[in-house]
Amino acid sequence: MRFLTSFLTLLFLLTSVHAAPEVSPTDSATYRPERGLLTRFGEVTDKVEAKASELVGNALGLLGVPYKRGGSSASTGFDCSGFVRSIYQQTAGLLLPRSADQQAAVTEKIDRNDLQPGDLVFFNTMRRAFSHVGIYIGDGKFVHAPKPGAKVRVDDMGIAYWARRFDGARRVPVEPAVANPAP
Numbered sequence: 001m002r003f004l005t006s007f008l009t010l011l012f013l014l015t016s017v018h019a020a021p022e023v024s025p026t027d028s029a030t031y032r033p034e035r036g037l038l039t040r041f042g043e044v045t046d047k048v049e050a051k052a053s054e055l056v057g058n059a060l061g062l063l064g065v066p067y068k069r070g071g072s073s074a075s076t077g078f079d080c081s082g083f084v085r086s087i088y089q090q091t092a093g094l095l096l097p098r099s100a101d102q103q104a105a106v107t108e109k110i111d112r113n114d115l116q117p118g119d120l121v122f123f124n125t126m127r128r129a130f131s132h133v134g135i136y137i138g139d140g141k142f143v144h145a146p147k148p149g150a151k152v153r154v155d156d157m158g159i160a161y162w163a164r165r166f167d168g169a170r171r172v173p174v175e176p177a178v179a180n181p182a183p
Contacts, residue, residue, distance in 0.1 A: 051091070051092060051118070052116060052117045052118035053117070054091050055087060055088070055091045055092065055117075055118045055135070056117045056118060056135065056137045056138075056143075058087055058090060058091050059083075059087045059135045059137070059143045060137070060143060060154070062074055062078070062083070062087075062143075062152050063143070063151070063152050063153060063154070064151045064152060064153075065077060065078055065083075065145070065151060065152045066150075066151050066152075067079060067145045067146060067147055067148055067149065067150050067151065067152075069148065070082065071145075072085060072086055072098075073086065074086075077145075078145040078152060079145055080100055080132050080133050080134065080144050080145045080146070081096075081097075081098060081099050081100045081102075081103060081133055082098070082145070083134075083135075083144065083145040083152060084096065084100075084103060084120060084133050084134070084135060084144075085097075085098060085103070087135060088172060092172075094172060096172070100122060100130050100131060100132055100133040101128075101129065101130040101131070103120060103130075103133055103170070104120075104122050104129075104130040104133070104167075104168070104170055107120060107170035107171060107172050107173070108170060108171045108172075108173055109168060109169075109170055110169050110170060110171050111169070112166070112168075112169050114169070115136050115169050116136070116138075116171075117136060117137050117138045118135065118136065118172075119135075119136045119169055119170065119171050119172075120133055120134070120135060120136070120169065120170045120171070120172065121133070121134050121135075121136050121142050121157065121166070121168075121169050121170075122166075122167040122168050122169070122170065123162060123165040123166055123167050124165050124167050125165055129167055130167055130168075132144070132165075134155075136169070137154065140156055140157050140158050141154050141155065141156050141157065142154070142155060142157060
C-alpha cells in the first residue's frame with residue numbers, strides 16, 4: 001500500500017501547491033491537514049489494505065483444493081484463472097474474466113518492484129504469454145492452482161522455474177470498468 005499512500009500524498013501536495021494562487025483562503029483551508037483530508041486518505045488506504053489482507057487470507061484458506069481444468073469452485077476444484085476469479089468475486093465482489101490472458105488484459109500493469117499482496121502475477125507456462133496466473137501474497141511468494149494432479153499451494157517466485165517464466169504483474173483496479181459478466 002506504499003504506492004497508494006505515496007500517490008495520495010503526492011496528489012494532496014500537487015493540489016495544494018498548484019491551486020494555491022487561484023484558490024481563496026477559505027477554500028484552501030479545505031486542504032489543510034487539520035481539516036481531515038489526510039485522515040480521509042488514510043481511511044481509504046486502511047480499507048484497501050484490509051481488503052488485500054482479506055483477499056490473501058481467503059486465498060490461503062483454499063490451500064489443498066485440487067486442480068481441475070476449467071474448475072472454478074472449492075467443492076469441485078480450480079484451475080489457475082478460476083481460482084483467481086473465485087477469490088476476487090468472493091472477497092471483493094469483482095467479476096474478472098475467465099482466462100489468465102483475459103485477466104491480464106483487463107488489469108493494470110505494474111512493475112515487479114511495486115507488487116503488493118493481492119496483486120496478480122502471470123507466467124508463461126505453455127509457450128504463450130499470460131498462460132498462468134496466481135495471487136501475490138508478499139515476500140516473493142504467490143498462491144495458485146498449479147497443474148493437473150496438484151493442489152492449490154504457495155510457491156516462491158524466485159525459484160528457477162517461476163523466475164524464468166515470469167510474464168508480469170498486474171493490479172486489479174478497485175472499481176474496474178473491465179469486469180466481465182459472462183461466466
